[in-house]
Amino acid sequence: MRCEEAQGQIPLYAAGALDARQRARLESHLSRCPQCTSEVDKALTATSLLASELAEQEPSMLLKRRLLRKLPAQPWRRVSASQWEPSHRWQLAGAAVLGALLVALLAAILMLNARIGDVGEQNKKLSTLVDQRLRALEAETREVTSVISQRLTAVEAESQMLPTLAKAQTQLSQVVQQQRSLVYMLATPGVQVTLVQGSPAAPAAHGMLLTPTGGSAAFLVVVGLERLPDDKTYQVWLTKDTQRVKAGAFNVDDTGWGQARIEAGSPIVWFPFLVVTIEPTHGPPWPTGPRVLGATVSPP
Amino acid sequence: MGYQSLDDRTLLELVILGKEEALECLYERHGRRVFSLAMAILQDRGAAEEVTQEVFLDIWRRALTFVPERGNVSAWIIGIGHHRTIDSLRKRRRHRNVGSLDETPRHSPGGRASGNLEEEAVEQETGLHLQNLLGHLPAEQREVILLAYFHGYTQVEIARKTNQPLGTVKTRTRLALQKLQKALGSFEG
Numbered sequence: 032m033r034c035e036e037a038q039g040q041i042p043l044y045a046a047g048a049l050d051a052r053q054r055a056r057l058e059s060h061l062s063r064c065p066q067c068t069s070e071v072d073k074a075l076t077a078t079s080l081l082a083s084e085l086a087e088q089e090p091s092m093l094l095k096r097r098l099l100r101k102l103p104a105q106p107w108r109r110v111s112a113s114q115w116e117p118s119h120r121w122q123l124a125g126a127a128v129l130g131a132l133l134v135a136l137l138a139a140i141l142m143l144n145a146r147i148g149d150v151g152e153q154n155k156k157l158s159t160l161v162d163q164r165l166r167a168l169e170a171e172t173r174e175v176t177s178v179i180s181q182r183l184t185a186v187e188a189e190s191q192m193l194p195t196l197a198k199a200q201t202q203l204s205q206v207v208q209q210q211r212s213l214v215y216m217l218a219t220p221g222v223q224v225t226l227v228q229g230s231p232a233a234p235a236a237h238g239m240l241l242t243p244t245g246g247s248a249a250f251l252v253v254v255g256l257e258r259l260p261d262d263k264t265y266q267v268w269l270t271k272d273t274q275r276v277k278a279g280a281f282n283v284d285d286t287g288w289g290q291a292r293i294e295a296g297s298p299i300v301w302f303p304f305l306v307v308t309i310e311p312t313h314g315p316p317w318p319t320g321p322r323v324l325g326a327t328v329s330p331p
Numbered sequence: 332m333g334y335q336s337l338d339d340r341t342l343l344e345l346v347i348l349g350k351e352e353a354l355e356c357l358y359e360r361h362g363r364r365v366f367s368l369a370m371a372i373l374q375d376r377g378a379a380e381e382v383t384q385e386v387f388l389d390i391w392r393r394a395l396t397f398v399p400e401r402g403n404v405s406a407w408i409i410g411i412g413h414h415r416t417i418d419s420l421r422k423r424r425r426h427r428n429v430g431s432l433d434e435t436p437r438h439s440p441g442g443r444a445s446g447n448l449e450e451e452a453v454e455q456e457t458g459l460h461l462q463n464l465l466g467h468l469p470a471e472q473r474e475v476i477l478l479a480y481f482h483g484y485t486q487v488e489i490a491r492k493t494n495q496p497l498g499t500v501k502t503r504t505r506l507a508l509q510k511l512q513k514a515l516g517s518f519e520g
Contacts, residue, residue, distance in 0.1 A: 042508040043501060045410070047417045048479035048486040054414065062396070072403055077511040079409040081480055082368040084464050090366040090380050095358055098384050102351060102391055156347060159395070 032060040037067045045074035209290050216250045219243045225326050227305065229255060233323035236287075240326055242299045249293040251305075253324060256283045259309065266310040268318055269295050269302035269328070275317050276302070280310075300329040339404035346394040358387050361405060365412035372416045372481055373423075382419050386412045417483035424483075464514060472507035475500060 037060045043049050044057050061068045216222060221244040229236030238253030251267060259265065259282050267279040276295055283289035295302060307324035314320075334342065334356040345353035365386050369379035389411055465473050478484045478492065486504070490497045 039501065042505040043479070043486050045508060046476060046479040046504050047413055047483060048475075048489060048500070048504060050485045050487070051418070072406065073512065074508055075410040076403050076406040077508055077515050078413070078480060079403075079406040080464065080511055080515050081476070082364060082409045082413065085367050085371050087363055088367045088370045089363060090383055091376075094366075094380050094384060095355065095362070098358065098387050099351060099355060101384070101388060102354070103388075156395070160344065160347070 032056055034060075034064060034067055037061070037064065038070060041067065041070050041074050044071065045078045047078075209292060212292055213241075213250050213252070213290065216241050216243060223300075225305075225328055227251065227253065227307075227324050227326040229324055230322045232321045233257075236324055238324065240293070240305060240328065242328070245298055245300075247295055247298050249299045250290065251279065251281070251293050251307075252290045253281075253283070253288075253307075255287050256289060256323060257287065258283050258285055262312050263309055264312050264314075265289065265291075265307050265323065266314065266318070266320075267291055267293055268306045268308065269293070269299070270304045270306060271302045277316060278305075303327060303329055343390075343394050343404055346391060354387060354391055357390065357404075357408070361408045362387065364405075364409060368409065368412055369416045369419075372420055372483065378419060378423070379416075382412070382415050386415050389415065413480070420483040464511075467514060468507055468510055472503045472510065475503040476507045479504065 037057055040049060040053065040057050044054060049057065061071060223242045223244065225240040225242065227238040227240055233256060236253060236255040238251060240249055240251050242249040253265075256265065264280045264282055266277065267281070269276045269278045278295050279291040279293045281289045281291035293299065293305075305324075305326045305328050306318065306322055308318045308322050309320040310318070311320075334345075334350075334352050337345070337353075337356070339357065339360070342353040342357050346357065362383060366379055366383045369382040370376065373379050373382070386408070390408065393411075465476065468476065474493065475489060478489045479486070484492065486497060486500050489495075490500045493500070495503075
């Protein structure tokens, strides 16, 4: 019988609807197939519910005693010493002393053999039990290994997030640093505030340039720009005549807010104009992309 | 060592080692259930006791065939008890030449089947729980379970008795089992 056929018969087996021949065929298959045996157990557990819901009745008190009296030697323990005692010992009593001794000797040898057989059977039984226990232990080990493997996978996934977290931390530190500079600059007396306006390419954008008197560093705060991909940046230029100086770069967050520290190496006010364009992250030292912001820092 | 404190599986292992006290303990735990099932089906105290005795002798002889991973010793014992009981019922039927396919079963524990079976079921002295449990099954599935489990009819006999194709009987049995398993889940859960 194949598993497919067996699976179809299992509900009938549990319900008792197989005839004796079909039942014997299925049981023969079950003795070799743990998978189908497991299905049978589930089905028997379900039908045993029918029995467990019946009104209970008490068997005779004598039944247990009768049962225990009838217990035969189990098949694997069938050989017992008592079976090998000579039943005709009384008849041998009258025999010659030598004969009696021979019989006794023979009986002793047989008993010894029986004992050995018994021990052998016991050993078989014990090794079967040990095998069963080992199989159970192996199953548990497989389960524990599976759990450990799942945990390791989870830890690995977490460790893969570490570079992303480190990058986020660095970005956060930079923002904090910029905020400190901004606060410091706002607290400096005589800060010049210049309005920065969006170009036709970014009409919603605007901002402020905060410049300390005579300083070579300033702070640019903008809003209303679109966030750029990682390979692009908003590049700040200070211009005078044909000169273009890279003075800082920034990107904006999802709300369109951005800020940058502007440094020119010369007093900021020396440059009449400020321009912001979109450039590749490591672009050339002259503007190539569209202009998005502009301001007159000091009238030429 | 107090055998009463041991679980069924351990007792079964001790039975394998030839400990009569372990079998006695299993009998004390499950003997009443086996006897009650046999009584419900056979309606004969002497025959039910004989079956119960045979079941535990069978356990004594076949304990080695129980695989510990299987789990439910109680269901295994009830399963042996049920098969022994319907074997006895079928043998008695053959002997008395009764229980032909035209005959209506004499009793119908806890169940409400269709037609005559239903009328007889009401008269049975069975547990209300069982009636509730079977009440969850559709009538045609309940009928198949009653005829198989409590009346010992084979699938072929049930098919002829209910005028249904054999495949329908198999399907109804499978569906009824699934519902019982679901009910079992809700009991355990």
